[in-house]
Amino acid sequence: MNDLSVRDAAFRGRFLLAAGAWTVLVTAVLVAVPLWFRDRLPDPLAAHWGPSGDPDGTMPFTVFVCVALLWVVLAGACLGAAAAGRAVNRRAARRWITAGLGWGAAFILGLQILTIGANLDRRRWEDAASLGWQAAIVIAVAFLAGWLGWLAGRPGPDERPAAGEATPPALVLSPGERPVWVSSVSSPVAVGLALAALAAAVSLAACALFGLPAELWIGAGVFAVVGLAGLWLSSVRVKVSPEGLTVSYGPLRWPSRSVPLAKLDRAWTERRAPADVGGWGYRGLPGQSTIMIRGGECLVVRYTSGGELGISVDDAAQGAALLNALVASGVAS
Amino acid sequence: MLLKLDLNDPRPLHEQVADAIRQAIVQGDVAPGDRLPPARDLADALGVNANTVLRSLRDLRDEGLLEFRRGRGVSVLSRPDPREALRAMVRDLLHEAVRYGYRPHDIIELIKEIS
Numbered sequence: 001m002n003d004l005s006v007r008d009a010a011f012r013g014r015f016l017l018a019a020g021a022w023t024v025l026v027t028a029v030l031v032a033v034p035l036w037f038r039d040r041l042p043d044p045l046a047a048h049w050g051p052s053g054d055p056d057g058t059m060p061f062t063v064f065v066c067v068a069l070l071w072v073v074l075a076g077a078c079l080g081a082a083a084a085g086r087a088v089n090r091r092a093a094r095r096w097i098t099a100g101l102g103w104g105a106a107f108i109l110g111l112q113i114l115t116i117g118a119n120l121d122r123r124r125w126e127d128a129a130s131l132g133w134q135a136a137i138v139i140a141v142a143f144l145a146g147w148l149g150w151l152a153g154r155p156g157p158d159e160r161p162a163a164g165e166a167t168p169p170a171l172v173l174s175p176g177e178r179p180v181w182v183s184s185v186s187s188p189v190a191v192g193l194a195l196a197a198l199a200a201a202v203s204l205a206a207c208a209l210f211g212l213p214a215e216l217w218i219g220a221g222v223f224a225v226v227g228l229a230g231l232w233l234s235s236v237r238v239k240v241s242p243e244g245l246t247v248s249y250g251p252l253r254w255p256s257r258s259v260p261l262a263k264l265d266r267a268w269t270e271r272r273a274p275a276d277v278g279g280w281g282y283r284g285l286p287g288q289s290t291i292m293i294r295g296g297e298c299l300v301v302r303y304t305s306g307g308e309l310g311i312s313v314d315d316a317a318q319g320a321a322l323l324n325a326l327v328a329s330g331v332a333s
Numbered sequence: 334m335l336l337k338l339d340l341n342d343p344r345p346l347h348e349q350v351a352d353a354i355r356q357a358i359v360q361g362d363v364a365p366g367d368r369l370p371p372a373r374d375l376a377d378a379l380g381v382n383a384n385t386v387l388r389s390l391r392d393l394r395d396e397g398l399l400e401f402r403r404g405r406g407v408s409v410l411s412r413p414d415p416r417e418a419l420r421a422m423v424r425d426l427l428h429e430a431v432r433y434g435y436r437p438h439d440i441i442e443l444i445k446e447i448s
Contacts, residue, residue, distance in 0.1 A: 179337045182336070239374070322335060
């Protein structure tokens with residue numbers, strides 16, 4: 001056990017070192033290549049191409065070199081996710097990090113190569129070569145690199161709390177008593193963002209209504225959907241009662257989903273972070289999903305069908321204990 | 334938050350609900366500073382009217398256990414003192430004892446016996 005954790009720590013160190021070296025290497029290339037070709041590039045250089053394929057936007061040379069900062073921010077976010085928490089020792093989370101590092105490097109390097117290639121040896125930016133299908137190649141290569149990064153994240157430890165390891169002792173229930181457990185979790189940030197999106201939707205709709213371009217309706221629709229989805233997943237209420245498990249969403253506690261006790265197998269608690277499950281909100285596929293409002297302790301229930309649902313709520317241990325006790329008494333009677 | 338309602342308790346519902354919440358506070362399920370679930374969630378979970386829960390919450394606030402804050406909901410202010418907590422438990426014990434036909438002095442004997 002101890003041996004294993006030493007090995008995991010060593011792996012974590014190696015992983016962070018390799019990821020850091022990759023970040024530095026790509027940054028160096030992103031800065032060195034434009035500087036190397038500086039004398040053969042116009043200033044400003046063409047940096048944006050219109051739908052016709054002809055250049056229509058420019059960027060001063062110094063700003064072009066600073067594009068490397070984009071990469072630094074992206075890679076820094078990936079490294080930060082790796083350094084904080086236990087993401088490195090969990091395969092699913094580690095793969096997202098390596099995929100992000102691969103995709104980001106390929107995408108930004110590809111854009112740089114395209115831009116330099118089109119501008120090379122031109123006197124003025126208007127003379128830059130036209131680009132079209134090359135952009136598709138960059139996007140495809142970036143996804144290929146992301147996939148390779150995803151594969152590269154596979155080797156190494158995959159630390160997952162064994163199912164049921166943190167099963168709390170079942171409660172003792174006395175007949176003639178109705179026990180219920182209720183807990184809720186909400187994210188003020190999500191509520192704020194959702195309300196902001198709804199406000200934007202209403203403003204855009206009002207603008208469209210009063211004669212501004214009709215395209216604004218599209219924006220209003222998008223913001224409305226985003227706002228409603230955000231509001232829906234900004235808070236969750238979980239109830240365990242003798243009838244079963246009920247999960248209700250949103251400030252209105254609607255929609256709400258109930259699972260009868262007979263369909264529940266057992267429950268336990270597990271620490272899950274947004275990085276483990278792929279972000280905030282409803283994550284995963286039905287049957288293997290997590291409702292992630294905040295990182296930390298989650299209540300995980302397993303259905304008799306074999307599926308699992310994790311919900312990040314406070315006081316999950318008691319909920320799990322009650323659910324197990326109810327399931328046990330249901331089987332006994 | 335784990336709450337237990339006695340199905341055979343003849344007392345008014347709001348007292349039972351207050352007892353259930355008080356018990357959760359005494360047992361440390363919710364610590365001072367923790368927020369309680371919204372009243373309508375509690376009401377839904379316990380299968381009672383939201384006004385009943387609100388009445389219980391107000392009673393507990395008057396006891397000094399809860400604090401109402403605008404916009405932040407209801408949070409636990411303090412844990413009742415152990416003696417008061419024990420008093421509640423002894424009351425339950427005596428209540429349970431009556432079901433088996435035991436009188437308070439039988440319980441006193443029983444306590445002496447096992448301690």
